[in-house]
Amino acid sequence: MDILNLEGTEDTPKIMLDKGNGIFEISGRSLPEDSAEFYQPVLDWIEEYSQDANPSTEFMFKLEYFNTASSKLILDVLSALEDIDGMSIMWYFHEDDEDMEEAGEEFSELVEIPFEFKTY
Amino acid sequence: MKYIFDLHKTMLENNLILVYEGEFTQEITKSVLAMAERNMDSSGEESAVKRKVFNVMVECLQNIVKHADAVANDHSAVFMIGKQDNEYIIISGNPIMNENIDGLKAKIDQINELDKDGLKELYKSIIKNTEISDKGGAGLGFVDMARKSGNKLGYDFPTLDDKSSFFCLKASVARL
Structure with a gap:
């Protein structure tokens, strides 16, 4: 399956989705002008991955900041x-960033x- | 040329560290954010405060980009940041059609009535049920601004003409 690899920019996160090497990562800043358009390739990739997923998947979110439009897409x-099956989320937050910790907790409740x- | 000095004085008197007036786009948003971040970095602001100010700024700026009504060929809006001893003030102003005022007021009043837990619940109920609008918003901007600010949102709607008004929004973030 193809690797989805997007370099991070000042308003979009780095995306690395690599089934073969077991790397699943969204990191950096997310405040794109059009969040739905930006995340569509990610959703498409996950849709394809779900057809033949690895036995276990550790999906990593290491976000420094995301805007509200991105938060909706992150929930998507x-x-x-x-x-x-076998999915787990690694939610990283900077040690003094309570808001990012709370955001992760809220997602985990949803x-x-x-x-x-x-x-x- | 007196207005130059007057503007300078007004900015100093109100402790405004950044004022932008004009067209708002994603590119402008990024530039304004970068300037404000540099300002906070160079003054050695606490990272927790910087993050909250950045957060409120993004929602405020993207609100204007996405929602400012095109009123009588005038698309311009204003954004400013004030820095007091105890808080940062994030202010925006943009034209709005009069028929949209009541809905906007109701939304902000509802948010201002909620405490920390109430805002969290509102946020979660919106994010679960919302769809991204044609304009690219999730309907979460004001709730998020109120949460990150930790204070009530201020607003005013001075009249432009019989069809439109100028939506002024003010949020503050306490300095530690």
Whole structure:
């Protein structure tokens, strides 16, 4: 399956989705002008991955900042991941960033996927 | 040329560290954010405060980009940041059609009545049920601004003409 690899920019996150190497990562800043358009390839990739997923998947979110339009799309991403067996979320937040920690907790309450919280 | 000095004085008197007036786009948003971030970095602001100010600024700026009504060929809006000893003030102003005022007021009043937990619940109920609008918004901007600000949102709607008004929005973020 193709690797989805997008370099991060000042308003879009880095995306690395690599089934073969078991790397699933969204990191950086997310405040694109059109969040639905930006995240569509991610949702499409997950849709294809879900057809033949690895036995277990650790999906990493390491976001420094995301705007409200992105938060809706992040929930869409999590909802798409929810149906995949063996899925778990690694939610990273900067050690003094309570808002990012709380955001992760809220997402974890909205979907049925185990979350592990880690600081950096 | 007196207005130059007057404007300078007004900015100093109100502790405005950044004022932008004109067209608002994603590119302008990024530039304004970068300037404000540099300003906060160079003054050694606490990272928690910087993050909250950045957060409120993004929602405020993207609100204007997405929602400012085109009124009588005038698309211009204003954005400013004030820095007091105890807080940052994030202010925006943009034209709005009069028929949209009541809905906007009701939305902000509802948010201002909620405490921290009430805002969290409102946020979660909106994000679960919302769809991204044609304009690209999730309907979460004001709720998020209120949450990150930790204070009530201020607003005013001075009249432009019989069809339109100028929507002024003010949020503050406490400095530690």
